[in-house]
Amino acid sequence: MGIFKKNKQYFTLPPQEDIDRGAEAAASAPSIPEGLWTKCVKCDKFIITDDLEKNHGVCPKCGAYHRLGAHARINLVVDNDTFREINENIVGNDPLGFPGYENKLESSRKNSGLKEAVITGYGNIEGIRTAIGVMEPGFMMGSMGTAVGEKLASLIEFAIFYKLPLVIFSASGGARMQEGIMSLMQMAKVSAVLKRHSDEGLLYVSVPTDPTTGGVTASFAMLGDIIIAEPGTLIGFAGRRVIEGTIRQKLPEDFQSAEFLLEHGFLDAIVKREDLKDYLHRLLMIHRRN
Structure with missing residues (x-):
């Protein structure tokens, strides 16, 4: 009985002056900058x-x-005020008319401040002029499309023409699926130009950074004369779950880490971030051409 009777209100509103005082206090409270x-x-x-x-x-x-963005990575290893970007106006488009791809490109450009997922150029590393490519993990996870492949291939050709050593910092989720076979073609294109760079007797140092996966790992990231990485870097082709599902075996906990790859001969060295510039400089000095 009485369960449907209207319940009494057991609270009362505070006086209006208290409400106003609380609003003023909230408005004047210091805010934490974003x-x-x-x-x-x-x-x-x-x-x-x-x-x-x-x-x-x-x-x-x-x-x-x-993870470091491309500009932060450049500032880490390149001498102050020596980096000059090349081919900055090469940008990707939507060759297959993939739904929503153009919007995703525009959003990535806005969020990263870059036109594409790699910056290419040249600068000095402790005074030694070097061609440098740096992939941007904040631009569609550094995925490689036609523009990325073209920028890297052009950078390598630039290094061949000027007889420069080459350093590429990879950071990628792999080939960009929105461009289909055209993105996969970049694996062969960049690898072919790297062969020409090698035939000229020029040094290529590959620095896969976290994460470097997919078609980038399967091509230029693993083609360096010397391959170095930072501690704990994720480097691999397919993901752990895909491999475990295929071979029906449990993989080691450190599988695809830089430490695992060094132990199994896929890396030449693991270098701490604060030592990276000095390490690169020593490599360049050893292989310097007159």
């Missing part, structure tokens, strides 16, 4: 973003490596 803090990918602790950037993307609390 982007001030970054959460570590490993220890989950919050780091002041400026401190993380000053430490080249390495967590000062646990030492975890955060």
